[in-house]
Amino acid sequence: MPGDNLPIEPSRETLAFLDSEHRLLIDGEWVWGEGRTIAVENPARETPLAEVRAASLGQLDEAVAAARRALRGRWSRTGGRERGEVLNRFADAIERKLETIAEVMTLDNGSPLASSRMVTRFLAVDTIRYYAGWATKIAGESFTPNLGPRPDTDFLVATMREPIGVVGSIVPWNAPPGMIAMKLAPALAAGCTMVLKTAELAPLTGQLFAEAWVEAGGPPGVFAMLHGHGEDIGAAMAAHPGIDKIAFTGSTEVGRKIVIAATGNLKKVSLELGGKSPVVIFPDADVTAAIPAASMACYLSTGQQCMAGSRLFVHEAVHDEVVEGIAAHAAALTVGDGMAPSTVLGPMISARQKARVESYIAIAKGDGAEVALESAAIDGPGHFLGPVLFSGVRAGMRIEQEEVFGPVLSVIRFSGEAELTAAINGTRYGLSGSVWTSNVQTALRVARQIDSGQVGINVHGAMSPETPFGGNRQSGWGRELGREGLDAFLKTKAVSINIGPLP
Structure with missing residues (x-):
């Protein structure tokens, strides 16, 4: 870590929060967790940050029961205007805590402070306000059906959009404020209730969201916040008969386990899972813009993001220029403590994750990938790993097929679209x-060929509350954000009305 890139001290509010009691929110009450103690580490310093107590299985039952009482009680019958007002007050409360939430996120998972602020502002506050507006616009439709054998009778069909029920939400550690809001806001706007399990590696921002809910006057039982490990509380949520839907973001492997567990009561499941997203650079592209964008498409968040453009397909005409440009750009990125002003890449979340990424680097070398950039080891504490760039990568190599979830970019050379089409869809993933290119026809033609939930043209990973987000194939089920994100928490009831004989 550069000596002049020194971390700033957290605010008094952040320090006070870290020193406070870390409890669970169940039925509007703060209670001590009855499960295992979870030690929270600052990954930039490898020092203890806080301790939280996991919920017990009995406390999960209590949270689900309270959520069901709230669902059957006033909340699901609350008008859209009132639900929207609650959500807007919730957004106000988060906005008042924005700097504390951002600092805690940075200390919790290592993200650069500027990124933590952006996630809290644009993926949390703005998303909650967006769905607050949708709460008054949930409506069905009416139509006259074609009843075939009963042509002499007049019927009218009215459809009703109703909340899907009690939702269990399981979020990851890489961007908790955004991940929580993307699930919580549409669920509550739809009239659902939610039990949230925080990420065990970065649980603290979840508590700040729960505090904001209480400060906003959120009704008891509508939103519960639990800490816990995936293998116990997370697994129990997926199998719980009192939960009607699971909304999960995480790895594809865990997503499969959730689907299996959910078959007990055939609960609905939405999954935002892994990715191995392609970035394609044609020879007519604005290379000066594409090089830094392609670099950050992978290295943003130290590669610990599902949308990471970790497979870079470069036309042979500009291949060497792009590889040299990305190597120079990535080498200049400052790696360090997220609380330091100049940091662009923070630490890996844990020693285990760093070791996993290093194992993939070794595998790639063994498979014959060429090292175009490998950052020097960083002295001192912290799970730091600098950018790595491989060229000469071939389709089918493990580094090209498997999600690394770290700062490792693979470059694949191509000469024509025919070979490109098969390669870009040659993994099990389809997220982004x-x-x-400067050619509109080429851009739209290739964008159509990429089998993923979203594609950017001369941009990568553009997200907004209005834009649907989600994966195809083994990158997930369903969509978050946009109108589609609201639909995931609604069910449709058709009511057929016999008006009587036709005159």
Whole structure:
């Protein structure tokens, strides 16, 4: 870590929060967890940050029961205007805590402070306000059906959009404020209730969201916040008969386990899972813009993001220029403590994750990938790992097929679209992607060929509350954000009305 990139001290509010009691929110009450103690580490310093107590299985039952009482009680019958007002007050409370939430996120998972602020502002506050507006716009439709054998009778069909029920939400550690809001806001706007399990590696921002809910006057039982490990509380949520839907973001492997557990009561499941997203650069692209964008498409968040453009397909005409440019750009990125002003890449979340990424680097070398950039080891505490760039990567190599979830970018050379099409869809994933070209026809043609939930043209990973987000194939089920994100928490009831004989 550069000596002049010194971390700033957290605010008094952040320090006071870290020193406070870390409890669970169940039925509007703060209670001590009855499960295992979870030690929270600052990954930039490898020092203890806080301790939280996990919920017991009995406390999960209590939270679900309270959520069901609230669902059957006033909340699901609350008008959209009132639900929207509650959500707007919730957004106000988060906004008042924005700096504390951002600092805690940085200390919790290592993200650069500027990124933590952006996630809290644009993926949390703005998303909650967006769905607050949707709460008054949930409506069905009416139509006259074609009843075939009963042509002499007049019927009218009215459809009703109703909340899907009690939702269990399981969020990851890489961007908790955004991940929580993307599930919580549409669920509550739809009239559902929610039990949230925080990420055990970064649980603290979840508590700040729960505090904001209480400060906003959120009704008891509508939102519960639990800490816990995935293998016990998370697994129990997926199998719980009192939960009607699971909304999960995490790895594809865990997503499969959730689907299996959910079959007990055939609960609905939405999954935002892993990715191995392609970035495609054609020879007519604005290379000066594409190089830094392609670099950050992978290295943003130290590669610990599902949309990471970790497979870079470069036309042979500009291949060497792009590889040299990305190597120079990535080498200049400052790696360090997220609380330091100049930091662009923070630490890996844990020693285990760092070791996993290093194992993939070794595998890639063994498979014959060429090292275009490998950052020097960083002295001192912290799970730091600098950018790594491989060229000469071939389709089918493990580094090209498997999600690394770290700062490792693989470059694949191509000469024509025929070979490109098969390669870009040659993994099990289909989450994101981008195409870089000045030719509109090429851009749209290749964008159509990429089998993923979203594709950028001369941009990568553009997200907004209005834009649907989600994966195809083994990158997930369903969509978050946009109108589609609201639909995931609603069910449709058709009411057929016999008006009587036709005159």
